[in-house]
Amino acid sequence: MAIDFTFSMKVFSSLFAIMNPVANIPVFLSLTEGMAEGKKRAVAATTFIGVTIGCAISVTLGETILNVFGVSIDDFRLAGGLLVLLIALDMVHGSPSAQHTPQQREVGESGYDQDVAIFPLTTPLLVGPGTIATLVVFGHAAAANGEIGSLAIGLVVFLALLAVALFSAPYLGRFLSAKVTAIARRLMGMILAAIAVEMMAASLTTIFKGLVH
Template identity: 95%
Template sequence: MAIDFTFSMKVFSSLFAIMNPIANIPVFLSLTEGMADGKKRAVAATTFIGVTIGCVISVTVGETILNVFGVSIEDFRLAGGLLVLLIALDMVHGSPSAQHTPQRREVGASGYDQDVAIFPLTTPLLVGPGTIATLVRALSVCQGDGNRQTSDGYDTGSNRGRNDGRKLDDNIQGFSSLARSVIDGSLNRYD
């Protein structure tokens, strides 16, 4: 069994761009601010283990889990994009995101979130919808399933008709229009 280095580099570069570990260094530093060096190393090790487990689960049973719930890869990516949009809108407005701000019951006696290694570092920052979708698609390409290529070169692993591609394009265009109107409406409030 020969290793396809071109495909391996495509998957690695996709995962590196989606996980973006360099940009997450400031997030890690801000979440572990005030912790002892040993505790920071423990958080980093727990995050590494969590990311590894999350990626292995995504590759091995990710498509099965999505199929059980009747969710396609495209639907999963769209839902993840909506979550990112909501977080971005909160950031534009200057209000803290409920997804990234721990509740009082989640903060330990020391005043720090005790589970920053799992949430938000492991998931959703490093192993989020983009990472899971990329891993599931890469596995479908390795297995040779499906007959449709997406714009980024990955096979979707589905045997759908041509109309599904048009439906997805229509959904994406509708989502883009909705996002533009929400952003325009949000920005008009501050004029």
């Protein structure tokens, strides 16, 4: 089975843009402030495991779940592209995404300080609605075009990078100024906006072609 590294790179860049490990390192540090080093590593490990499970479920079972509710992949791709675009616009403007940022009311109800690894780090910060939508669309494309291996490579490489970012956050945080994270957020927002437009364009092309026929 031939590996399409272009598709792998697209998967990697999409996940990097939407999860943005660079911009989320200060978030990780703020949520684990005052914790012992061992506890910080435990939070990083739990977050990584949670993200890996969330990504695997989205890629493998996402379309099946859509079918249960009678939603076509093209309808979902259009809705997902719009959602990703909203997240990208927030990133470009330098403001936190409403879709990937927990509300204060949710924080208060969840026992926020007790286990930040699952909430809010794993979800919604990393595996939020935009991430899930993107992975479901890529999972469908990979299955339809025989590019499961290419998808796996892009996903595994990104998860490896995310693991490095999480476990190295206390060290990397010394070099990440507010200006660096702001620039990274805006740059990733532009890339994510382009990906979102492509998702919506592909969906609309299929939908309108079906209406014509």
